[in-house]
Amino acid sequence: MSFLSAALDRVKPSATIAVTDKARELKAAGRNVIGLGSGEPDFDTPANIKLAAIHAIEAGKTKYTAVDGIPELKQAIIAKFKRENSLDYKPNQIIVGTGGKQVLYNALVATLNPGDEVIIPAPYWVSYPEMVALAGGESVPVVCTAEFGFKLQPQALEAAITPKTKWVILNSPSNPTGAAYSHAELKALTDVLVRHPHVWVMTDDMYEHLVYDDFVFTTPAQIEPKLFDRTLTVNGVSKAYCMTGWRIGYAGGPAQLVKAMTTIQSQSTSNPSSIAQWAAVEALNGPQDFIPTHNKVFKERRDLVVSMLNQANGIDCPRPEGAFYVYPSCAGTIGKTAPSGNVIGNDQDFVTELLEAEGVAVVQGSAFGLGPAFRISYATKTADLEEACKRIQRFCGNLK
Numbered sequence: 534m535s536f537l538s539a540a541l542d543r544v545k546p547s548a549t550i551a552v553t554d555k556a557r558e559l560k561a562a563g564r565n566v567i568g569l570g571s572g573e574p575d576f577d578t579p580a581n582i583k584l585a586a587i588h589a590i591e592a593g594k595t596k597y598t599a600v601d602g603i604p605e606l607k608q609a610i611i612a613k614f615k616r617e618n619s620l621d622y623k624p625n626q627i628i629v630g631t632g633g634k635q636v637l638y639n640a641l642v643a644t645l646n647p648g649d650e651v652i653i654p655a656p657y658w659v660s661y662p663e664m665v666a667l668a669g670g671e672s673v674p675v676v677c678t679a680e681f682g683f684k685l686q687p688q689a690l691e692a693a694i695t696p697k698t699k700w701v702i703l704n705s706p707s708n709p710t711g712a713a714y715s716h717a718e719l720k721a722l723t724d725v726l727v728r729h730p731h732v733w734v735m736t737d738d739m740y741e742h743l744v745y746d747d748f749v750f751t752t753p754a755q756i757e758p759k760l761f762d763r764t765l766t767v768n769g770v771s772k773a774y775c776m777t778g779w780r781i782g783y784a785g786g787p788a789q790l791v792k793a794m795t796t797i798q799s800q801s802t803s804n805p806s807s808i809a810q811w812a813a814v815e816a817l818n819g820p821q822d823f824i825p826t827h828n829k830v831f832k833e834r835r836d837l838v839v840s841m842l843n844q845a846n847g848i849d850c851p852r853p854e855g856a857f858y859v860y861p862s863c864a865g866t867i868g869k870t871a872p873s874g875n876v877i878g879n880d881q882d883f884v885t886e887l888l889e890a891e892g893v894a895v896v897q898g899s900a901f902g903l904g905p906a907f908r909i910s911y912a913t914k915t916a917d918l919e920e921a922c923k924r925i926q927r928f929c930g931n932l933k
Contacts, residue, residue, distance in 0.1 A: 548900035585815035602629030633782030655902030711853025841922035
């Protein structure tokens with residue numbers, strides 16, 4: 534009998550973390566590697582936010598806090614939801630966790646019973662199905678192809694719903710594709726969900742502020758008030774505020790659900806870092822003018838990467854609306870022979886051979902539920918992105 538839990542048989546390690554770790558190991562061994570696997574802005578945390586953390590330390594705000602967040606941060610979150618999303622929450626409808634991932638996981642653990650189904654549009658963030666599995670539920674992936682902009686279509690959502698469906702997870706802008714739902718596209722989905730009152734909505738809005746080309750962000754509970762009482766709106770400070778390592782995520786939702794999530798959190802991690810919470814108060818309440826400045830750079834990087842990848846043999850790269858990822862198809866390279874002599878049979882082979890031949894680390898699309906493709910994070914230095922794209926062009930040009 535294995536010493537380890539059988540739950541581990543249901544879950545795989547994170548492919549994105551694995552790629553980042555592999556790139557880090559190769560760099561440490563002296564290889565010239567450009568890692569494009571990590572979804573992490575290369576910009577530093579803004580100075581006012583860092584200063585707020587320093588002031589919190591100096592003021593002795595280093596003790597345990599309420600499990601679900603300090604009142605000041607809850608009020609900042611309430612104000613943010615009202616200001617930016619026209620959503621009204623009370624403090625008992627807000628929870629703060631150690632990153633958005635914990636908030637999502639708490640919600641699934643608090644609600645899923647064996648046999649409960651969770652609809653997940655694919656391509657999906659690698660952690661969604663694994664968290665569902667750990668919580669004892671069943672993932673129902675719904676493939677969303679490039680033909681439809683990698684977005685869930687209302688008829689496909691309708692077809693996926695069964696009496697066992699408990700949640701549908703929506704992520705806009707998306708990790709891994711950068712696809713973002715317009716108001717009309719979301720309205721078509723919420724119209725379906727209104728007709729199925731047993732289905733709850735978990736919306737991951739972590740990339741809300743990272744949108745380009747005059748795209749206007751909206752969130753499901755904002756579009757359809759009838760869904761407000763069965764929607765968990767999840768967000769955080771990691772991406773737009775360049776605070777990945779601070780580990781602060783949050784959500785607004787029905788008080789009964791938030792209470793259950795708080796119970797789960799009270800017996801796992803308890804409160805998030807007190808210092809990081811005070812930094813997040815400043816992030817949400819303080820100046821926001823650096824966000825469009827960062828977005829201008831991200832948009833330039835997106836356009837550079839899309840243009841250069843579409844010049845590579847066998848690669849087709851759609852232009853995303855948001856986040857800082859592109860999700861190119863590598864279907865045109867399947868069946869070709871790499872410089873190593875190995876035949877590329879799938880996207881896993883493609884990324885393996887690319888790393889070996891050119892020292893560029895990307896994540897295979899099959900890890901996100903739809904291949905043959907790969908994900909590139911363009912949240913890295915522009916010069917490194919340009920060099921990486923040149924290497925990808927060279928790699929694809931050398932395929933036989």
